[in-house]
Amino acid sequence: MSETSRLGSVSHRRQNRRDQGIDQRLREKVREAKARGSSYEKRRSPPVMVRGGIAGPPLPLRKTTNSRAKRRYDLTLSVPGAEMRLPALPQISIDLRLLSGVMVAVLGLLIYYLWNSPSFHVEGAKIIGLQRLNSRDVNAIMNLEGESIFAIDPQVLEQKAREAFPEFALVKVDVGMPANVDITVEERLPILTWRQEGRTVLVDANGIAFPQRDQGDSTPAMVVEAFDSPPITQNESALAGSPVQFIPVEMVSAILSMSAQAPDETPVVYDSKHGLGWKDIRGWEVYFGDALDIDMKLRVYNAMLKELQDDGVQPVLISVEYIHRPYYRLER
Numbered sequence: 001m002s003e004t005s006r007l008g009s010v011s012h013r014r015q016n017r018r019d020q021g022i023d024q025r026l027r028e029k030v031r032e033a034k035a036r037g038s039s040y041e042k043r044r045s046p047p048v049m050v051r052g053g054i055a056g057p058p059l060p061l062r063k064t065t066n067s068r069a070k071r072r073y074d075l076t077l078s079v080p081g082a083e084m085r086l087p088a089l090p091q092i093s094i095d096l097r098l099l100s101g102v103m104v105a106v107l108g109l110l111i112y113y114l115w116n117s118p119s120f121h122v123e124g125a126k127i128i129g130l131q132r133l134n135s136r137d138v139n140a141i142m143n144l145e146g147e148s149i150f151a152i153d154p155q156v157l158e159q160k161a162r163e164a165f166p167e168f169a170l171v172k173v174d175v176g177m178p179a180n181v182d183i184t185v186e187e188r189l190p191i192l193t194w195r196q197e198g199r200t201v202l203v204d205a206n207g208i209a210f211p212q213r214d215q216g217d218s219t220p221a222m223v224v225e226a227f228d229s230p231p232i233t234q235n236e237s238a239l240a241g242s243p244v245q246f247i248p249v250e251m252v253s254a255i256l257s258m259s260a261q262a263p264d265e266t267p268v269v270y271d272s273k274h275g276l277g278w279k280d281i282r283g284w285e286v287y288f289g290d291a292l293d294i295d296m297k298l299r300v301y302n303a304m305l306k307e308l309q310d311d312g313v314q315p316v317l318i319s320v321e322y323i324h325r326p327y328y329r330l331e332r
Contacts, residue, residue, distance in 0.1 A: 043071050079318055120149045125181040132167070132187055132217060141165070142183070149179045157183070165242055167202075167210035192255060193219045194246070196226040199244065201264075209246030222259045228272040251276075254291035275321060281315065289321030 076083055113331040114120055122144045127135040139145070140166045142157065154173035160172045161183065170186035188210060189200035201209040202219065212219065254276060258268055262278045269274050269285075277287035288297045297320040304326060308315055317329040 066070050091157070114146055115150060117223060118284075119178050122147045122149055122152065122179045122181055125183045128182060128184045129186055130175060133165070135224060137213065138165070138183070149175065149177065149181075152181060157181075160245075165210075166208065169204075176296075192222040192224060192252070194224045194230075195227060196229070196232045203251075203252065203306045205245055205252060206243075207245055207249050207252050208243045222255065223267040224270055226270045226271070230270070232280075248291065251291045254288075256292040257294050257298065258288065261302075275318070284316050284318060286318045287321055293323055297323055304328065 030031045036256050124139045125144050126136050152175050157173045158171045167188050169188045172184045173183045188204040192203050194201050194203055200212050203209050263281050266278050268278050274287035275289035279285050315328040320326045
């Protein structure tokens with residue numbers, strides 16, 4: 001073998017060894033790269049979108065809290081194919097708990113202002129429909145001065161007015177903003193005066209009694225001088241929230257009929273023993289008992305009186321308490 005052939009063979013073998021070493025190093029690097037890639041895949045698996053075929057289980061979506069994300073708006077112009085991009089606006093995320101807390105605080109301050117503001121405090125009620133009473137007396141009892149308009153209950157005021165003023169047949173309370181209270185009333189019309197043991201009350205056609213507020217006020221000309229309490233007393237008839245039935249309605253009608261027959265300026269009298277009657281100015285007393293059949297009793301009385309006057313008899317007592325057994329007395 002020549003020297004040239006021997007040197008070429010040696011050079012070829014060296015080249016083969018270098019190539020093998022390079023291949024070996026490349027294979028090691030590939031294996032290391034594969035190992036690193038495998039561990040990275042195990043450590044992090046990014047979401048994969050699959051189009052077509054059978055997709056795997058859905059991956060959970062990650063909630064983003066970027067409150068600074070901006071939304072882009074494009075405005076189409078009248079020129080075909082031309083658009084104008086408007087400035088992007090940030091999307092603001094509002095905390096509902098914080099918002100509700102702010103609203104509660106604002107409402108609390110508003111309620112405090114409305115409750116304590118002098119603009120919503122009542123100075124007094126406007127009374128409509130008064131005849132015998134005056135607004136000053138009613139406002140003194142209602143005591144609304146300085147009261148907040150939001151603390152006023154119309155039904156409570158109506159009940160209070162009825163209890164304090166039995167002469168009110170009708171009471172209606174209207175409350176308006178900012179501080180208006182209107183009380184509309186209808187007063188009872190007294191038709192007779194009941195006097196008993198130094199106490200005077202007025203009575204309407206339904207037998208409802210109410211006090212005489214002012215001694216200077218005019219009173220009905222029809223007067224009953226009572227020595228005993230009427231058949232229906234206040235304690236027996238008074239109910240919560242209802243007017244006081246002082247005397248029966250039938251008794252009121254009987255007193256009206258008797259007053260028309262009695263002499264002028266002669267009061268009707270009442271006691272529990274003889275009932276209703278009067279003291280005639282001609283010198284005798286007459287009694288009719290209860291209020292039943294009062295018209296018939298009056299006719300019997302007039303017939304007896306005419307007969308006694310025709311006979312010249314001066315009685316001291318005439319009783320028609322029992323319509324079938326009337327009698328008279330000449331002396332006590």
